[in-house]
Amino acid sequence: MTTVTTRTVAYPADGLTMLGHLALPAGTGPRPAVLLGPEGPGLNDVQRHRADALAELGYVALAFDLHGGRWFTDPQEMLARVTPLLADPDRMRDIGHAALDVLRAEPRTDPDRIAAIGYGTGGAIALELGRAGVDLRAIGTVNAVTTGRPGEAARIRCPVWAGVGSEDPIMPPEQREAFTAEMQAAGVDWRLVVYGGAEHAFHHPSVEHTVLPGVRHHPLHAERAWRDIVNLLAECLPLTE
Template sequence: MAAITTRTVAYPADGLTMAGHLALPAGTGRRPAVLVGPEGMGLSDVERRRADALAESGYVALAFDLHGGRYLSAPEEMLARCTPLLAEPDRMRGIGRAALDVLRAEPRADPDRIAAIGYGTGGAVALELGRGGVGLRAIGTVNALTTGRPGEAARIRCPVWAGVGSQDPIMSAEQRAAFAAEMQAAGVDWRLVVYGGALHAFHHPPVDHDAVPGVGHHPLHARRAWRDIVDLLTECLPVTDVCL
């Protein structure tokens, strides 16, 4: 099997120079494409590996950046940047659209067949792209049950899949209910999977999370959540030899 190719791509967004990770499948033809959004700490090898896995399955994948090439491992620094960001949908959409422009400009990517997946803050960016009316084929999020401005979810024109841990103190039962109510009222084709016993960031290997209350890795549910995301892409954005 021919190997995938990867490279770092620099692009402007949110007043910063972002450093995304682009993964290209073997071959030369156009393929469907996927944006991959990182957790609040920023782009890490976790998201890079997921982009690589998608490329191995035939997708063009761009794991986008949130913090200008920085990884904010200190919770205080991460919260200082992400808390106001999550309160500003237009800023999130700007970050997402900048990455989307990079992906659409890639010659291997089919600009009309793009999905967005993301984790935490990156998942919130994916949802805001949908609420902003971007024509995506699917949106998949983990730990990102953010609700948007009233009525804007009606602009989402693709299926939405969301996963969350039952014991996630950040994405509480009340937050889950609010997200479900928003999606339902907007007539979105939506699914919410609650993984029993899982905490916040359950999908993320325990690199530097375990010291944070309410955060913890759950290996079994992490594998299940990834399979669910792959199933979403297989359903809504299948890889074919020729993208029509």
């Protein structure tokens, strides 16, 4: 296992002081980098550990914050903050750009080789960065097959991979169809993986505390989705380039 260095980085966004988790791989030279967005409740150790795992592979990784260092345990309180955020593409982009600026400012980051991946709300933000025309090597989302404003998907300049559970009531079949139609019409290089039997947030091992229906951990598909993301990065953001 390679030596990974981590630190908390504070930065302003959305009127809050965000507390991101930066993970650096061994070595001293510039490396490709990954912006990692958390699900609606916020940044917790699950996503911090994913950033660390990416750094072990050789990437600079920043798990960004959504709520000023807060993790929501009350689903209704979380929805009260996240629902208007998801309805505001410009606000999502501002949160994403603020984190991207932190990642680009890290001396170990190769600014020309950055990918954005995210889960739930964090995935929606990654997609909005693409729709804003940000120069990314890849976009990967889990549980976020969100659509954007008309025509803006044509600005996406990289492959898009999306994973979703077949039984996800928050991202149902009609939402998946709208997403793929948007990507196809925009000429995006897109892929969608539907994980059979999985519900929303199937990738997150501690979601059982929630009272929201249709939210359940699926360990097998969680591992598969992670491997799919790592394969996306290996294809689009190779470490040996």
